[in-house]
Amino acid sequence: MNYENLPNHYDIEHIRIEPNIILAPMAGVTDSVFRRMILRLSGCGLVSTEMTNAASVSPKALKRHKLLDFLPEERPLTMQLSGNEPEMVALAAQQIEQLGADILDVNCGCPSPKVTGGGHGSALLKDLPKLSRLLKAVKAAVQIQSH
Ligand SMILES: Cc1cc2nc3c(=O)[nH]c(=O)nc-3n(C[C@H](O)[C@H](O)[C@H](O)COP(=O)(O)O)c2cc1C
Known part of the structure; x- marks a missing residue:
């Protein structure tokens, strides 16, 4: 396959991902400093926060753990939530939208027992x-792109 002819960007609705490379979410790794380092070293069209438990997405809890802190230069930015209760995750999603994320991602793949034990991550695929x-x-709770 000739990769040279592939477009170097794509769009998620109105959000341009250019270049067409994404920094995947990595718990314990993709904090704001790491994301900015990657953006400066190599350039990425989209970077993601670390996975954040929806139960901890209240203004008070966010001050404590700072997992969703970011600087404007990191945008477009996607934030990843883990959770199991529809209403709780929807409320957290509204907070995420207010924080200024461009995209919201619900983790449905994490296999760690710490995460699946609470019914989050890949455990969601069982129901x-x-x-x-x-x-x-x-x-229904937010206007930003969510998946
Ligand atoms: C240390 C570490 C932490 C990760 N944490 C998350 C996470 O919180 N959420 C998530 O969706 N994926 C997580 N992943 C998976 C990565 O986002 C990515 O999908 C995986 O490493 C495969 O990447 P690749 O397709 O570029 O090989 C993690 C991976 C690693 C190595």
Whole structure:
């Protein structure tokens, strides 16, 4: 395959991802300093926060853990939530939107027992009707792109 002819950007609705490289979310790694280092070293079209438990996304808790702190130069930025309760994740999604994220991502893949033990991450895939309710609640709660 000739990769040279691939476009160097793509769009998620109105958000341009250019270059077409994404820094994947990594818990314990992709904090604001790491994201800015990667942006300066190599350039990425989109960077992601670390996974953040929806239960800890209140103004008070955010001051304490600072997982969702970012600087304007990091945008476009996607924030990743983990959670299991549709209403709680939807409320956290509204906070995420207010913080200024461009995109919101609900983790449905983390296999760590610490995460799946609470029914988060890949455990969501065991109850697809509930996952559907959760994603619908999130989408209804915010205007930003959510998936
Ligand atoms: C240390 C570490 C932490 C990770 N944490 C997350 C996470 O919080 N959320 C997530 O969706 N994926 C997480 N991942 C998975 C990565 O985002 C990525 O999907 C995976 O490393 C595969 O990347 P690749 O397709 O570029 O090889 C983590 C991976 C690593 C190595």
